[in-house]
Amino acid sequence: MQPAATAQPLSRLLLLTADAVQGVASGKSLNELLDRVPPEARPGVQALSFHVLRWWGSARELRRLLAPKAPPPFVDALLCSALALLWPASDPPYTEHTLVDQAVTAARQRVPAAAGFVNAVLRRFLRERAALVPAAGLPPEGAFNHPLWWIEQVRRDWPAQWQALLTQANRHPPMTLRVNARRGTGAAYVQRLAALGLAARVLDDPALRGQAVVLAEPCPVGALPGFAEGEVSVQDAAAQRAVALLLGSGLPPGARVLDACAAPGGKTAQLLEWADVEVLALDADPLRLQRVQDTLNRLQLKATLRAADARHPARWWDGRPFDAILLDAPCSASGIVRRHPDVRWLRRAEDLQSLGQVQAELLEALWPLLAPGGRLVYATCSIFRREGEQRIDAFLQRHGVEGNLLDPASPGHLLPVHHNAGAATLPAEDGFYLAALNRPGVPGPAPAAAGSGSA
Numbered sequence: 158m159q160p161a162a163t164a165q166p167l168s169r170l171l172l173l174t175a176d177a178v179q180g181v182a183s184g185k186s187l188n189e190l191l192d193r194v195p196p197e198a199r200p201g202v203q204a205l206s207f208h209v210l211r212w213w214g215s216a217r218e219l220r221r222l223l224a225p226k227a228p229p230p231f232v233d234a235l236l237c238s239a240l241a242l243l244w245p246a247s248d249p250p251y252t253e254h255t256l257v258d259q260a261v262t263a264a265r266q267r268v269p270a271a272a273g274f275v276n277a278v279l280r281r282f283l284r285e286r287a288a289l290v291p292a293a294g295l296p297p298e299g300a301f302n303h304p305l306w307w308i309e310q311v312r313r314d315w316p317a318q319w320q321a322l323l324t325q326a327n328r329h330p331p332m333t334l335r336v337n338a339r340r341g342t343g344a345a346y347v348q349r350l351a352a353l354g355l356a357a358r359v360l361d362d363p364a365l366r367g368q369a370v371v372l373a374e375p376c377p378v379g380a381l382p383g384f385a386e387g388e389v390s391v392q393d394a395a396a397q398r399a400v401a402l403l404l405g406s407g408l409p410p411g412a413r414v415l416d417a418c419a420a421p422g423g424k425t426a427q428l429l430e431w432a433d434v435e436v437l438a439l440d441a442d443p444l445r446l447q448r449v450q451d452t453l454n455r456l457q458l459k460a461t462l463r464a465a466d467a468r469h470p471a472r473w474w475d476g477r478p479f480d481a482i483l484l485d486a487p488c489s490a491s492g493i494v495r496r497h498p499d500v501r502w503l504r505r506a507e508d509l510q511s512l513g514q515v516q517a518e519l520l521e522a523l524w525p526l527l528a529p530g531g532r533l534v535y536a537t538c539s540i541f542r543r544e545g546e547q548r549i550d551a552f553l554q555r556h557g558v559e560g561n562l563l564d565p566a567s568p569g570h571l572l573p574v575h576h577n578a579g580a581a582t583l584p585a586e587d588g589f590y591l592a593a594l595n596r597p598g599v600p601g602p603a604p605a606a607a608g609s610g611s612a
Contacts, residue, residue, distance in 0.1 A: 165198045167251065168262040171238060173198055174205040175263070179234035181210065187499035208250065209241040210498035211302060211327045216241035218299030222289055223278045232271045235264060239279055245290060253283055302327055306506040307491070314542045321574040322540060322588075330495040331586050332375035333360070335392040335423070336368045337456060338430045343367045346389060349382050360394055364401040366431070369394050371586075387456035392423045395492075395571050395589035396538070400427040402566065402593050403483050403534040408432055412480040416460075417467040417523055420445030422452035424483060429458040434481075436460040439467050468518045470526060478528035486516045488537035488544045492588025495573070509543060516544065520552050529598020532564070537590045545570050545590030552594075564593035 173194055180190040187206060194202045209216070216237040220227075227233055239260040243253060251259075257279045265272040282289060293299045297308050301323040312319040334357075336346045343359040347370055350357045356373035371394070378384050378391060408414070410433040416425045419438035428436055440446040443464040450462055465473035467484075489509060490500045520535065527533050535552075537544045546569060553562060571589040 165201055167255065167259040168266065170198060170201045170205055171235065171260055171263040172267055173202045174209060174238050175231060175235035177202060177206045178209055178213070178238055179230050181499045181502055182230065182234065184503060186503065187497070205238070205242070205250075207498050209238045210502065212241040212244045213237060213502065214298040214300075214302035214304075215244050215293055218293035218296055219244075219282060219289060220278075222292055223281060224274075228271065228274065229268070232264065232268055232275065235260060235267075236275060236278055239275070240282060243279070243282065245286065257283070303501050304504075307501055307504070310506070310509075310541060311491075314540065315572070318572065318574055322572065325573050326494045326501070327498075328495060329375075330393075332372045333392065333394050333397075333586055334370040334372070334381070335390045335397055335427060335430075336370060337388050337390070338366065338368050340383070340388045343370045346370055346383075353380075353382065355380070362394065362398075365394065365397055366401070368430075369397055385455070387458075390423060390426060390452075390456070392427070393493075393496075393587045395587045395591075396423060396536075397427060398568070398571070398589070399483065399485065399534055399536040399591055400424050400431060402564075402568070402591055403428075403481050403532060404432055405532060405564075405566070405593070408434055408480055411435060413437070413477065413528075415439065415479045415482045415523070415526070417482060417484045417519065418486060419449050419462075422449030424485060425449055425460055426452050426456050426458055428483070429453075429460060430456070437479075438462045439465055439473065441466045468515070468522045470522055474526060478531070479526055480528050480531050482523050482527055482531070482533040483536070484519055484523055484533060485536045485538075486519055486544075488512055488516070488539040489541055490538055491544075492538045492540045492571075492573070492590075496587070509541065513543060513548065516548050517551070520548075524552075524556070524594075524596075527596045529596055531596045533594045533596070535590075535592045535594065538587060539590060540570065540572060540588035542570070545592075549592045549594075562594045562596070564595050567592040 177187060177190045181187055191199060191203055219240045220233065220237050239256060242250065242256055260279060261272050261276045264275040297305055301308050303323055308323060311322055315322055336343045344367060347357045347359055355376060357370050359367055360369040360371055362369065381389055383389055412434045414428055414434045414436045416428065416436060416438045418440060419425045420440040420442060425436055425438045428434060438449050438460045440449065446462055446464050453460060463473055489504050489512060490497060494501050524533065535549060539545060556562060568591050571591065573586060573588055
């Protein structure tokens with residue numbers, strides 16, 4: 158792992174990284190914290206923060222062994238950051254001497270009285286590493302770098318794959334693109350990348366229509382040809398499969414589609430790239446909905462956007478049924494921790510209960526809005542069964558009298574490891590759950606034209 162190139166002194170990056178880590182420890186989102194970092198330091202701080210949070214469990218166990226009495230929060234965050242960056246299995250981005258020296262410099266700048274303590278702890282770790290590393294790996298949090306409740310949940314849900322899933326969560330994710338189907342093909346875009354010295358390949362998945370491209374090495378979006386012009390977007394393949402499942406064999410021109418929890422807008426955009434449909438993009442957060450509009454503006458696409466809670470249709474629905482509904486429900490985000498390493502440390506076990514309630518309420522509220530013969534796709538970026546198959550099983554038990562609602566094309570759980578029993582055999586870059594529910598009945602006539610507007 159190498160932080161993004163920057164002229165910033167390492168001591169300053171470590172100071173800002175410790176601030177971010179301390180913020181996560183107090184319950185703040187890393188994205189929110191990074192937004193406060195000065196722009197010139199943000200790439201380096203993001204790279205270091207991601208690294209630290211992937212190895213935070215090991216680092217915290219090390220700190221407890223080296224200093225059983227917890228130091229003040231900032232000093233603790235700085236120490237844990239340095240220990241995570243020195244952890245032998247984590248591909249340290251700096252030499253040991255440089256890292257220790259700059260960590261001490263950072264302490265001296267912020268808390269001068271703690272500089273000697275930081276120096277002593279880090280140098281003791283280097284001297285006694287052979288004994289300390291195995292000891293730090295004995296507790297589950299130190300071994301797998303996830304909270305204990307999370308480890309136990311994964312082990313219950315996936316007894317044959319749990320260790321592989323937890324290990325995979327600390328690896329760098331691939332960078333996958335979605336080529337705008339209205340502007341070009343994946344194969345042609347791979348050739349454009351090759352001309353710039355960027356290796357890539359089209360994902361071999363017929364459902365993705367040859368539009369998904371994975372880079373051999375991640376790069377800044379500014380280096381992607383045509384990104385600013387809307388020719389390509391960054392979107393994981395598992396997320397792209399949600400729209401592929403929703404569209405199935407296709408929707409008639411002008412069909413009404415609801416994207417019920419639309420922010421940040423990747424799936425809304427994919428719908429409009431792949432089909433001539435009328436889309437209502439709904440999100441409860443007006444600020445996040447602005448991100449949907451920004452995405453559509455870049456891609457030169459149009460949809461109707463509305464800030465509203467999808468659980469209360471009386472406040473936003475015009476009474477006309479939808480031909481298709483995409484419900485990308487709020488969830489633990491347990492399937493995307495490679496991309497958001499702070500999530501595992503922010504979530505609590507009790508969150509699954511409250512999130513499950515929201516998921517159930519959304520399904521119940523949106524199902525009656527679907528036209529006869531229509532399709533609803535339920536999606537979560539989660540590997541937890543209670544947010545996937547168990548949620549849909551409960552829904553089917555309540556509505557099964559209407560017939561066989563679950564489409565056999567539903568992949569179910571997609572895991573970022575090779576697996577078989579109990580989940581789709583095709584590994585995903587992210588962990589996801591996808592289920593398509595078909596409403597019994599015969600579809601009505603197609604609307605006369607697309608883009609006529611949604612209430």
